[in-house]
Amino acid sequence: MREKQVLQNRELKKLGLGGEVDLHVSEVPVEYQTVQSLVPSLWKKHHPLLVVHVGVSGMATTVTLEKCGRNHGYKGLDNSSFCPDSQCCIVGGPDCINSVIDMESVCKRVTSSGLGVAVSVSKDAGRYLCDFTYYTSLYLSHGRSAFVHVPPLGKPYSGEDLGRALQAIIQEMLELLDQAEEKIHCQQHFH
Template sequence: MTTNDVVVVTGFGPFGSFAENPSSLIVDELSEKKIPGFNGKLVTEKMSVTYADVDEKVRRLWTEYSPKLVVHIGVHGEYHHIKLEQQSFGRGYCRYDVDGCVPVNNVCTTCTEPILRTSIDCERIASKVSQDLNLKQLKITASDDPGRYLCAYSFYVSLSIDASRSIFIHVPPFDSNCTLEMVTAAVQRTICTILSTLDA
């Protein structure tokens, strides 16, 4: 795939107890602050927590921009912990979205394999970003469990298109010790670090 000097970052809208989804707030911050050191085009997109919207938007973003990197961001329930997801699942999407829908047979529309993995070295990226930021109150690790909901679904769609340029970042809820600004800075550094490996 020929790529352009474009980074796409997506976040999600409200769901469950998150009237304001942290991933959406980070996307807003990135849209304003950009990615330090990246001089290409940054495209940000918010997706509703529905399988149909995710399917349409993720595919469209890849087709429209042929990006260098696609970064999906979603919230998880573990405080003070950012997880870089290494894989996602093609099946098992039994949980209803905010429209009360699930995929046909609970299978991702792009499913070719039960599990797809990113070729981005999440362990190394997490270790480097942790060292660079040295934030005692924020843990950054690689993870093999993105769940079986819209986070995993969006990631699987991207992995099925180009696993070498797809990453999912699970971010924590914010509190006084782990603020929006702090998590945004960690996401920025993560994206910069990944881009440096893609350019190497």
């Protein structure tokens, strides 16, 4: 899983996101405790406008945009044979946190762009490390995070296909964030 993940990250890095976007790519190990320390440190270090997590799912047949992260139900052991005693991400945190990004809108825009990669939307990131990472990131960022599940390489898409799809998806997400910011500025201006 990790090799495939790195390959897509490499493809995305090669493509970039346009001259105005500063893209940082980090690999997150499949370990609860590492997620709990690494994700906050990435937010502190980079102060990003948006964090987009990408994970490989053996069950995915499309590039899948996850709408939300869940706090409870983490019973599966990680790569270090560890599982949180509380079986949750943030003790006392809300059950579910939605991304501020409208995933249906991103899905429609990317699908209509004729990229040749199927994109869908999901409300369940799977209650394992992907979901755990997403919830942690959503909690820290007040929703300014996204999670994209991709199918394994060659089932049916190549690394290049997935790189192009991620580029298009993230560009749409940034565009939507821009529009939301403008709307907020306008509303503040007229009050």
